[in-house]
Amino acid sequence: MSLILSDTYVQLALGSLILLISFILFRKGNHLEEPPLVPYKYPIIGHTIDYFKDNKNFIKKCHAEYGEIFSLYVFGRILTFVGKDLSSEVFRNHKDFNFADATNENFPMDHFLNRPQRFFKLLPKVVLINLSGEMKFYTERVQRQLIISIDEIIGNGKVLEPPLKFVQFIIAKPIAATMVGEELSNDKELVNSFANATTDFIPFISVPPVLGFIHPYLHKQLMINMFRYLNNPFKMHRELIKKKITPVIEKRLREMKEMGDNYVSPIDILQRYIELLHKDYSVDIDVITDYMIVTIFVSVHTTSNHLTFSLDELVSNPQFYDELLEEQEQLYKNNENPYYSVEQIAKMEKLDSFIKETMRVNANYVSLQHLTLSSYFTFSNGYQVPKGRIVYIRTGEIHSDEELQGQNADEFYAFRYLKKNSRATRAEKSFLSFGLGKHMCPGRHFAINEIKIALHYLLLKYNIRKANSEKIEPKIRGHFKFPGDEELIFEKRE
Numbered sequence: 088m089s090l091i092l093s094d095t096y097v098q099l100a101l102g103s104l105i106l107l108i109s110f111i112l113f114r115k116g117n118h119l120e121e122p123p124l125v126p127y128k129y130p131i132i133g134h135t136i137d138y139f140k141d142n143k144n145f146i147k148k149c150h151a152e153y154g155e156i157f158s159l160y161v162f163g164r165i166l167t168f169v170g171k172d173l174s175s176e177v178f179r180n181h182k183d184f185n186f187a188d189a190t191n192e193n194f195p196m197d198h199f200l201n202r203p204q205r206f207f208k209l210l211p212k213v214v215l216i217n218l219s220g221e222m223k224f225y226t227e228r229v230q231r232q233l234i235i236s237i238d239e240i241i242g243n244g245k246v247l248e249p250p251l252k253f254v255q256f257i258i259a260k261p262i263a264a265t266m267v268g269e270e271l272s273n274d275k276e277l278v279n280s281f282a283n284a285t286t287d288f289i290p291f292i293s294v295p296p297v298l299g300f301i302h303p304y305l306h307k308q309l310m311i312n313m314f315r316y317l318n319n320p321f322k323m324h325r326e327l328i329k330k331k332i333t334p335v336i337e338k339r340l341r342e343m344k345e346m347g348d349n350y351v352s353p354i355d356i357l358q359r360y361i362e363l364l365h366k367d368y369s370v371d372i373d374v375i376t377d378y379m380i381v382t383i384f385v386s387v388h389t390t391s392n393h394l395t396f397s398l399d400e401l402v403s404n405p406q407f408y409d410e411l412l413e414e415q416e417q418l419y420k421n422n423e424n425p426y427y428s429v430e431q432i433a434k435m436e437k438l439d440s441f442i443k444e445t446m447r448v449n450a451n452y453v454s455l456q457h458l459t460l461s462s463y464f465t466f467s468n469g470y471q472v473p474k475g476r477i478v479y480i481r482t483g484e485i486h487s488d489e490e491l492q493g494q495n496a497d498e499f500y501a502f503r504y505l506k507k508n509s510r511a512t513r514a515e516k517s518f519l520s521f522g523l524g525k526h527m528c529p530g531r532h533f534a535i536n537e538i539k540i541a542l543h544y545l546l547l548k549y550n551i552r553k554a555n556s557e558k559i560e561p562k563i564r565g566h567f568k569f570p571g572d573e574e575l576i577f578e579k580r581e
């Protein structure tokens with residue numbers, strides 16, 4: 088028997104038979120009322136080329152022809168897309184759909200770090216309670232560090248090209264001060280790793296999932312192996328972060344043990360992780376390092392991107408510049424203290440509306456992918472999706488819908504949200520840049536405050552302009568939007 092099985096042809100035949108049976112069983116087992124699958128010309132390739140070539144117009148066309156919910160065949164996988172009528176059902180039913188699990192399919196961070204799935208479950212709570220919930224402790228520190236980093240990076244004036252590269256450094260220092268304390272945030276090597284750790288991941292995210300044409304699992308395995316075995320600058324950042332935080336963690340644990348109830352806890356996210364994860368004053372430093380890495384990953388690049396988008400919109404829409412500047416000058420004049428309080432920052436209402444409008448128009452056309460967790464899910468219009476299906480939200484369409492956004496939704500209007508009780512951090516089904524529902528971004532209060540403060544100081548200190556008269560357009564890669572690379576000119580104001 089073993090002799091027969093060892094024959095390559097017999098093995099191949101058996102393998103094919105198993106595949107065929109599984110395929111038939113899969114087809115037979117799926118009695119669901121699935122959303123329409125948009126027809127495609129080329130087998131295997133499906134809609135992949137149209138989807139990546141001109142995502143916005145292709146999705147628009149499919150919506151016009153197939154309605155609120157439809158499916159496409161992209162990189163060997165059926166993906167379902169929903170718009171303004173059904174998206175809230177995805178966010179509301181968080182036991183049926185999960186964003187982190189869908190992200191994990193293409194970008195398995197837990198695997199990269201050799202951790203089991205959902206290892207970092209403390210993270211959203213820590214961010215919500217200890218960062219966004221305790222903003223008053225961080226506001227002054229963020230301003231102090233932003234002023235220093237703006238001075239270090241732009242000084243008496245500079246041309247930033249591409250701007251995002253510089254903005255990452257401006258943003259990384261105050262985030263480092265919040266995560267690991269102000270003393271460590273003076274360490275240039277550490278801040279460099281905070282600034283670049285995420286960007287150094289981008290080559291991995293950008294690998295086109297061609298193996299997905301055979302099976303999505305193969306692409307995931309390729310990414311994990313590339314990450315683990317190829318020369319990888321991200322590992323260098325991780326080692327550096329570990330080296331820098333280790334003595335601080337050890338010192339803090341020693342003092343916590345010695346001083347007991349008299350220990351005055353430093354206020355930063357590192358301390359929170361130490362307190363939550365230590366056992367008898369001993370902690371696995373690799374676990375804390377990985378928590379730090381994931382926290383950097385969700386915070387630095389997202390905030391830098393949106394600050395850069397804001398600068399691009401500021402110079403591309405000069406009609407709003409003077410009014411935005413005036414608000415900042417008023418606030419500055421009326422401030423009697425060296426730094427602003429959370430309440431004073433809340434008064435930057437025009438700036439808040441401007442940032443929200445920037446986020447609205449620069450959202451990815453489709454985003455917020457959610458993996459279907461339950462055996463199937465039935466939408467209110469009767470269509471069903473099976474377990475394992477990734478459902479995308481047509482965010483761009485929702486963000487440019489006149490019924491939801493008001494008049495001229497395709498134009499940039501900086502004061503769209505002014506006096507409408509519609510802050511950038513508010514949960515609204517018409518504004519999805521921070522997601523919605525149970526998993527809505529818990530760091531949004533911190534992020535918006537940091538972007539506001541950075542813009543406030545930049546507007547006061549510099550005349551900001553672009554080199555030519557054309558509007559700076561975002562770079563589009565498939566369904567992703569990135570800030571443009573065009574130079575931004577910062578001239579010191581008198």
Ligand code: HEM
Nearest residue numbers: 186211385386389390393520521522523526527528530534
């Ligand atoms: C402008 C900057 C930011 C943007 C646009 C952004 C956007 C998002 C989005 C779209 C989600 C998914 C929400 C969903 O599942 O519905 C998310 C989740 C998350 N964000 Fe942010 N984010 C930003 C900044 C930050 C910052 C500064 C932090 C923390 C320091 C942070 C921490 C998190 C965490 C922990 C989650 C996971 C929440 C969960 O799974 O329950 N984010 N963010």
